[in-house]
Amino acid sequence: MLTLYNYFRSSTSYRVRIGLNYKNIPYQQKGVNLVKGEQWAEDYCEMNPQGAVPVLVFDDGYVLTQSLAILDYLEETYPGPSLYPEGAKQRAFTRQIALIVSCDVHPVNNLRVLKYLTANLGISEEEKTKWYQKWIYDSMASIEIMLNKSPYHTKGEYCCGPAPTLADMCLIPQVYNARRFNCDMSRFPLIEAVEKKCLEHPAFMKADPHSQPDTPEELRKAATA
Ligand SMILES: N[C@@H](CCC(=O)N[C@@H](CS)C(=O)NCC(=O)O)C(=O)O
Incomplete structure (x- = not known):
């Protein structure tokens, strides 16, 4: 096992x-x-x-x-x-979303980074939250636009078509964390619709x-x- x-x-x-x-x-x-x-x-x-x-x-x-x-x-x-959709362009779109979350947002908001800000650089808890929210809002805004423009995304469906992909597996945990830091996710209706769809899926429910x-x-x- x-x-x-x-x-x-x-x-x-x-x-x-x-x-x-x-x-x-x-x-x-x-x-x-x-x-x-x-x-x-x-x-x-x-x-x-x-x-x-x-x-x-x-x-x-x-x-x-x-x-x-x-x-x-x-x-x-x-x-x-599969964790990827059919089609090279669809797979590239899936990676595009997954990499924004995993390479651009998560690293700057990781626990050790937030701890360094407060413990070593003397940043207050309030400023730390501002830092966290800044990178969430920037990246979620980009993802929202990309979903809106993508021919592979339909509102209310997963990020890239009718089945979950790596994009959803990266995006939903980041949205969960964003909510913990009081980010207003209602600014991003397409992302919220993806979240709703994913959270009804047993694989996501079991991972809650x-x-x-x-x-x-x-x-x-x-x-x-
Ligand atoms: N790029 C790594 C990041 C792993 C990572 O940093 N995980 C966080 C939790 S989400 C962690 O263990 N942080 C511990 C710390 O910052 O001290 C991955 O995708 O697995």
């Missing part, structure tokens, strides 16, 4: 959970509490010297880090529904940060209240 080292509300972990669920690959989870700094434990850094989640460990001991590398490996080695083995009890209750 595969083992996913992850954290319930880490968006990169959430991406991989959705992908595993979507491809119907069984896995067990081990929680790595990022707030407590468990990503920096010596034995964890043996697996991932970057001190980050997710890490996926295979039955033969093969250890893989980086959510997009993990998802692409699953795509290449497991049967089941509020129902993972390491989700704290109080958040579990808040989610179902």
Whole structure:
């Protein structure tokens, strides 16, 4: 059985959970509490010297880090529904969205960056939230325009056609995180419609940060209240 080292509300972990669920690959989870700094434990850094989640460990001991590398490996080695649509242009559009989230937005809003801003550069909590929201709003505005212009997107459907793709698997966890930082997502109606569609899909529902083995009890209750 595969083992996913992850954290319930880490968006990169959430991406991989959705992908595993979507491809119907069984896995067990081990929680790595990022707030407590468990990503920096010596034995964890043996697996991932970057001190980050997710890490996926295979039955033969093969250890893989980086959510997009993990998802692409699953795509290449497991049967089941593809994480990409048919057609080179459609696949390129899928990567375009996935890469905006994973290369342009997530890195500047990562926990270690936010911590550095407050702990080392003396930025206040309020300024930190402004920083977070700035990069979310810029990137979501671009994605909204791209969805609007794309011949491959229909309002109320997934990012790129009638089935979920890597684009949705990156976008939805980032939207989840944006809401945690009080970003006003109603500015982006197409993205909100994609979110609504995705959250009805079992692969996304099962990956919900509020129902993972390491989700704290109080958040579990808040989610179902
Ligand atoms: N590019 C990496 C990023 C991994 C990453 O930084 N994950 C975050 C959680 S979403 C993390 O573990 N942060 C720990 C920290 O910043 O200390 C990926 O896609 O897997």
